[in-house]
Amino acid sequence: MKSNLLMFAAPRIEYGERALETLKGEECSRALVITDKNLSKLEFPEFVIQNLKAERVEVYDGVEGEPDTTMAFKCSEFARKVDPELIVAIGGGSVIDLAKFARVAMEVNIDPREVRAKLNLRAMGFRKKAKLVAVPTTSGSGADCTLAVMLKHGNSKISAINVEFIPDMTILDYRLVEKMPRRLVATTGVDALAHGIEAFLTKLHNDFSDLFALRAVQLILENIEKSYDGDTAARAKMHLAATMAGIAINNSQLGAVHALAHSFGAVFGLDHSMTIAIFLPKVLRAYIPEQRLEELAEKLGFSKPSHFVKRIEELIENLSLPSKVIETVEDPSGKLEVLIESAMKDLSFRFTPKLLSREEVADIFRNVF
Ligand SMILES: [Fe+2]
CATH class of the missing domain: 3.40.50.1970 (Rossmann fold)
Incomplete structure (x- = not known):
């Protein structure tokens, strides 16, 4: 290969x-x-x-x-x-x-x-x-x-x-x-999780980036909630995992989660990590049945990609992060076209394992409103 x-x-x-x-x-x-x-x-x-x-x-x-x-x-x-x-x-x-x-x-x-x-x-x-x-x-x-x-x-x-x-x-x-505020543990931790996942899924992934991406995702899934609850050993693991995920994206780039989050964050002036939490599970669901997502889910011990996405949804809830934008901005529906346009122009959009259609992108945005 x-x-x-x-x-x-x-x-x-x-x-x-x-x-x-x-x-x-x-x-x-x-x-x-x-x-x-x-x-x-x-x-x-x-x-x-x-x-x-x-x-x-x-x-x-x-x-x-x-x-x-x-x-x-x-x-x-x-x-x-x-x-x-x-x-x-x-x-x-x-x-x-x-x-x-x-x-x-x-x-x-x-x-x-x-x-x-x-x-x-x-x-x-x-x-x-x-x-x-x-x-x-x-x-x-x-x-x-x-x-x-x-x-x-x-x-x-x-x-x-x-x-x-x-x-x-x-x-x-x-x-x-050790004393990082819990909210920051949650938002930045989910951003690192998205880095690991997107680095594994992107078309530009390679043997080096896979190694860092997979280990980062494993460590984050094991430690993010414990870290949120103040467990210092878990915080130490999260600190390593964030850098591993950073190395992974440095060598294989990002994907549609970041493209949609960049678009939404820019239009509404929202914090990057917060928008990532909203879009991560929705974009992953849109990838099913993409084979690369299946491979990642299997390597992480999930029998189906949908179970992996479910785990991410639970994790976001456990970290008290929003799953709908209504929790962060008032009615965004008037901006739908601008959001789609800007997301599909984002550099990260082209590296997705499955190129999402305009209608699929629109559905994801409607789904988070
Ligand atoms: Fe990010």
């Missing part, structure tokens, strides 16, 4: 209860810590700073609300003045994505709308002046290991893809997720 694999990309991963101590081994004289306003009020940046050996450590906490390219350029300007040898991004997916872009923009003048996978940033002067270490404080986005950067740009969202965005290292320190 022909493999889809052209490259396997992943950062160095340090994990464990005291993984942040790895930073003590990073020789540097100037370091920059990037985080957001809320986290900087808590002890999170301090966790990083106390493990840095640098003579000078600066903290940039100008990330606020939904990060956009203006914030990213401000951050890169700040970084240029500090001229760090090490950048540590501590936070959720948005902070890490902003740091990924700011680190490149610190060295290269780039328009975020023009960054493509084939753009040779090294030829443009990007020489990895500063190493980038990601320290995720949530377990879901996978931003700590992906080559994609999602940032708001004016009224739209851009998704820039380049291998140079991948952090050099990701540190999965379990202590950072």
Whole structure:
């Protein structure tokens, strides 16, 4: 069978209860810590700073609300003045994505709308002046290991893809997720679950991505509810699983769950993870009897794909997440055509195991209203 694999990309991963101590081994004289306003009020940046050996450590906490390219350029300007040898991004997916872009923009003048996978940033002067270490404080986005950067740009969202965005290292320190709010455990955990499932189902899946996707889904199904209830061992497993799922999508892409969720989130300004919870089971049901879904269900120990989808519906209910959009927005039916249009244009839509028809997409949207 022909493999889809052209490259396997992943950062160095340090994990464990005291993984942040790895930073003590990073020789540097100037370091920059990037985080957001809320986290900087808590002890999170301090966790990083106390493990840095640098003579000078600066903290940039100008990330606020939904990060956009203006914030990213401000951050890169700040970084240029500090001229760090090490950048540590501590936070959720948005902070890490902003740091990924700011680190490149610190060295290269780039328009975020023009960054493509084939753009040779090294030829443009990007020489990895500063190493980038990601320290995720949530377990879901996978931003700590992906080559994609999602940032708001004016009224739209851009998704820039380049291998140079991948952090050099990701540190999965379990202590950072022990006190994560339950709501965040639920929403980000379901996003990670969708990453694992879509990475397994996509047309671009390969032997490397299958390995990470399948293990991530197994770990999430075993641990997500326990993690929601505050079990710290389960939270540690979820933290690993989120990065595994991130590695899987990095090497095989996403699918229609994300395409529909991106569309709905953009039209109604909703949080990514919340929309994923709504669309995940509905899109999977639309795939039945797709053979690849059957294969995944079987590998996970379900006798039928419908039983697997039922388990996901139960899990979403157990995590008190919405299954209908009426729980998050008022009557969305007037926007149906815009939603369909935007979902079918989304890059992720074309990688689905079964290409959904316009009517099937419309049915899924009507089903969640
Ligand atoms: Fe996602």
